[in-house]
Amino acid sequence: MRVVITGGGGFLGRKLAQRILRDGRLTGTGGKPETVSELVLFDVVAPPADETGDERVSVVTGDITDPDTVRDLIAPGTGSIFHLASVVSAGAEADFDLGYRVNLDGTRLVLEAARALGTCPRVVFASSIAAYGGDIPETVEDTTPVTPETSYGTQKVIGEYLISDYSRKGYLDGRAMRLPTIVVRPGKPNAAASGFASGIVREPLNGIDFVCPVTPESQMAIMSPRTVIDCFSHMHEIDGAALGASRALLLSGFSVSMGATAEALPKIAGNRRRGDITFDVDPAIQKIVDGWPKASQSARAERLGFPRDDSIEAVIQAYIDDELE
Amino acid sequence: MRVVITGGGGFLGRKLAQRILRDGRLTGTGGKPETVSELVLFDVVAPPADETGDERVSVVTGDITDPDTVRDLIAPGTGSIFHLASVVSAGAEADFDLGYRVNLDGTRLVLEAARALGTCPRVVFASSIAAYGGDIPETVEDTTPVTPETSYGTQKVIGEYLISDYSRKGYLDGRAMRLPTIVVRPGKPNAAASGFASGIVREPLNGIDFVCPVTPESQMAIMSPRTVIDCFSHMHEIDGAALGASRALLLSGFSVSMGATAEALPKIAGNRRRGDITFDVDPAIQKIVDGWPKASQSARAERLGFPRDDSIEAVIQAYIDDELE
Numbered sequence: 061m062r063v064v065i066t067g068g069g070g071f072l073g074r075k076l077a078q079r080i081l082r083d084g085r086l087t088g089t090g091g092k093p094e095t096v097s098e099l100v101l102f103d104v105v106a107p108p109a110d111e112t113g114d115e116r117v118s119v120v121t122g123d124i125t126d127p128d129t130v131r132d133l134i135a136p137g138t139g140s141i142f143h144l145a146s147v148v149s150a151g152a153e154a155d156f157d158l159g160y161r162v163n164l165d166g167t168r169l170v171l172e173a174a175r176a177l178g179t180c181p182r183v184v185f186a187s188s189i190a191a192y193g194g195d196i197p198e199t200v201e202d203t204t205p206v207t208p209e210t211s212y213g214t215q216k217v218i219g220e221y222l223i224s225d226y227s228r229k230g231y232l233d234g235r236a237m238r239l240p241t242i243v244v245r246p247g248k249p250n251a252a253a254s255g256f257a258s259g260i261v262r263e264p265l266n267g268i269d270f271v272c273p274v275t276p277e278s279q280m281a282i283m284s285p286r287t288v289i290d291c292f293s294h295m296h297e298i299d300g301a302a303l304g305a306s307r308a309l310l311l312s313g314f315s316v317s318m319g320a321t322a323e324a325l326p327k328i329a330g331n332r333r334r335g336d337i338t339f340d341v342d343p344a345i346q347k348i349v350d351g352w353p354k355a356s357q358s359a360r361a362e363r364l365g366f367p368r369d370d371s372i373e374a375v376i377q378a379y380i381d382d383e384l385e
Numbered sequence: 386m387r388v389v390i391t392g393g394g395g396f397l398g399r400k401l402a403q404r405i406l407r408d409g410r411l412t413g414t415g416g417k418p419e420t421v422s423e424l425v426l427f428d429v430v431a432p433p434a435d436e437t438g439d440e441r442v443s444v445v446t447g448d449i450t451d452p453d454t455v456r457d458l459i460a461p462g463t464g465s466i467f468h469l470a471s472v473v474s475a476g477a478e479a480d481f482d483l484g485y486r487v488n489l490d491g492t493r494l495v496l497e498a499a500r501a502l503g504t505c506p507r508v509v510f511a512s513s514i515a516a517y518g519g520d521i522p523e524t525v526e527d528t529t530p531v532t533p534e535t536s537y538g539t540q541k542v543i544g545e546y547l548i549s550d551y552s553r554k555g556y557l558d559g560r561a562m563r564l565p566t567i568v569v570r571p572g573k574p575n576a577a578a579s580g581f582a583s584g585i586v587r588e589p590l591n592g593i594d595f596v597c598p599v600t601p602e603s604q605m606a607i608m609s610p611r612t613v614i615d616c617f618s619h620m621h622e623i624d625g626a627a628l629g630a631s632r633a634l635l636l637s638g639f640s641v642s643m644g645a646t647a648e649a650l651p652k653i654a655g656n657r658r659r660g661d662i663t664f665d666v667d668p669a670i671q672k673i674v675d676g677w678p679k680a681s682q683s684a685r686a687e688r689l690g691f692p693r694d695d696s697i698e699a700v701i702q703a704y705i706d707d708e709l710e
Contacts, residue, residue, distance in 0.1 A: 156554060194630045203530060207631050214550040218543050225539040229481060305519045306532050 061086065061094040061138045066124060066170060067144030068101025071245050072186070072288065076142060078100055079289050081114050086296050088139045089179045101146065102133050105290075124166035134173035134276040140182045140296060143170050148252040149190055149348070152212040163215035171222055175231035184296050185223050185236040187308060188217040189281055192311065193351045200281075200353040202310055203362045209351050220308035227307050233300045240281040240313025240356055242288055246380035255346040257282060260321050261376055264335040273342035276319030280352035283368070284315045284375045286382070290367050302364060315355035321372050327374040387462045391449060391495060392469030393426025396570055397511070401467060401483040402426055404614050406439050412622050413464045414504045414558075427458050428470065449491035454672065457573045458500035459677045465507045465621060468493045470496050473577040474515055474673070477537040485530065488615040490538035496547055500556035508549050509621050510561040512541040512633060514606055518676045525606075525678040527635055534676050545633035553633050565681055567613055568706045569704035571605025582607060585646050586701055589660040589710065591692035601644030604679040608638045609694070612709070615692050627689060637693040640680035646697050653701040 063080060067073040080086065080096055088094035102120045103109055112119055122129040122143050145166060146152075152159025167185070174181050193209030194199045208214045216238075223234035244256040256273050257280050263270035283291075291311055298362060303309060322337045358366075369375055388405060401655065405421055410579040411460055413419035427445045437444055447454040453564050470491060471477075473499040477484025486579060492510070499506050517525045518534030533539045541563075548559035581598050582605050588595035608616075616636055628634060647662045683691075694700055 175580070205528060205530065205631075206552070208546070209630055211550055214546050217546055221533070221542055223540050225533075225536055228534065230534070252585065305534055306530075 061139035062098040065142045069103030069107040130169040145187045150253045151210040151251045167219045183234040199355040222305045236308040240283040243282040246383040269335040273345045281313030281356040309357040313356045316372045386464035387423040389425045394428030394432040395536040428471045455494040469511045470589040474537040492544045494568045508559040524680040550630045561633040565608040568607040571708040598670045606638030635683040638681045
């Protein structure tokens with residue numbers, strides 16, 4: 061089967077590609093496991109060449125807001141689509157039009173191309189706990205009303221409703237997951253307002269001093285890269301009907317403060333040379349972060365067998381194991 | 386001030402126009418009452434000529450999915466927009482592409498044109514309790530999760546989220562209301578799956594036999610035309626900030642069964658010649674209706690001073706007073 065990952069040049073897209081290549085099989089449109097013969101990584105920029113040496117991988121670069129590009133990408137024979145491409149939170153907030161073009165129009169093009177296949181392909185959509193905002197409980201749960209207070213969150217929520225409606229009509233077999241903040245992201249900082257939650261671990265471990273733009277008391281709902289890739293894989297493989305009519309699922313993220321993260325770091329880092337952490341609040345970022353959930357707890361995700369993390373120490377260790385050694 | 390009603394040729398649009406013309410004033414973008422100098426009724430077809438004799442009224446016919454049409458419609462000087470135009474529930478279910486074009490793309494064009502004015506105009510959007518579906522309580526409340534199970538409901542919910550996001554950005558001052566089923570609609574039956582709830586009163590009172598396509602036990606959350614027009618007016622006039630970040634408000638609809646409606650009719654109709662009511666279930670319509678709320682109760686709407694109805698007898702009497710006498 062042919063599998064497409066949009067945002068395949070990004071951090072999560074590349075991790076997901078490695079996982080799919082390692083597993084070698086995914087459930088096909090007939091409901092039976094099939095061999096992955098072609099894995100297409102789509103993004104605005106190509107991933108590093110050393111990650112695409114596998115003969116099953118092809119790379120397509122282009123603009124997800126271009127209808128012809130997306131139709132060509134999701135060509136006949138495509139069995140599954142992982143739709144991860146998006147403008148991140150701070151980017152969609154800074155450029156309203158770009159956010160709607162990529163995160164809403166681009167998503168609609170992906171869904172329309174999937175529908176045009178006529179085979180009801182599985183579509184896994186990366187949503188976000190930015191779906192929640194404003195006057196929300198510290199821990200968001202399955203029944204918490206969805207009240208985004210960013211354009212990014214709004215666009216993700218709209219994508220979820222589209223996924224459910226296209227699935228209800230039988231045009232595709234969609235699944236959307238609300239991801240907590242993913243920590244630790246390797247590589248360079250991106251434009252996400254949540255970037256500091258990775259930076260506070262990554263930069264010091266790479267010997268670079270880090271200025272955290274929110275208070276030590278600031279808490280985030282987080283999930284490790286390992287766990288979120290397990291969730292993507294599990295979400296693709298489960299029977300879509302198990303999700304019910306609403307194809308959007310909250311994932312459980314554990315809660316950690318930036319102060320506790322800073323304290324855990326020396327315990328796990330051992331003898332590595334470390335950069336220093338200082339705190340200097342950026343009011344714009346603090347405001348965005350204060351509007352996000354501090355933890356997420358989904359009984360539905362647990363019933364459906366989705367994994368979760370439970371300590372910042374394990375998350376830091378996983379980053380060291382996966383990215384530094 | 387210049388006021389635009391999209392869907393201005395429809396039943397609610399025309400009633401709303403009469404109300405605005407009668408009041409003569411609306412709160413303008415400066416927050417102070419202004420005289421309505423021009424009222425533009427926009428629709429795919431023109432309203433009856435006898436309803437547009439007022440010199441303040443102009444009629445524009447056109448396609449709401451055409452960007453130039455919508456930009457020309459919402460011209461500089463437009464102070465307020467009531468966005469009622471949409472493909473109804475059964476129509477959007479029958480023609481998926483048309484529903485998304487009109488109900489999503491059309492709404493986006495209206496919001497973009499309002500944003501382009503640069504004056505933060507008030508925009509009142511007609512949403513629907515079709516926002517709720519599936520496994521919902523008999524009475525939906527402010528905290529009930531929004532889980533549409535029709536394309537129409539999905540499109541209305543997406544419109545609400547857009548209204549909130551555009552309002553948050555300060556591009557417009559939007560307000561969305563989830564309308565219960567409006568009973569009694571005068572005139573010819575339309576393509577709405579809920580049409581029978583009006584037909585069961587209207588047709589017999591016009592001497593025509595009526596076959597109700599759902600069981601006598603089927604309950605609906607309903608609101609009279611008088612009350613919903615009061616709600617539109619009130620929604621326009623209140624301070625948008627009172628709604629909070631989520632600009633979407635559920636309206637309270639009272640619950641009535643089709644059997645109780647049929648029983649109330651002879652008591653109110655007096656000596657009028659009446660058509661007979663029989664029940665013959667259409668499984669497709671019954672299924673749609675069974676997925677809708679049986680009542681809606683919004684403490685938030687009541688706190689904000691929105692009116693509601695409380696008896697089918699009063700609703701039938703209002704139809705006789707307003708439409709037959």
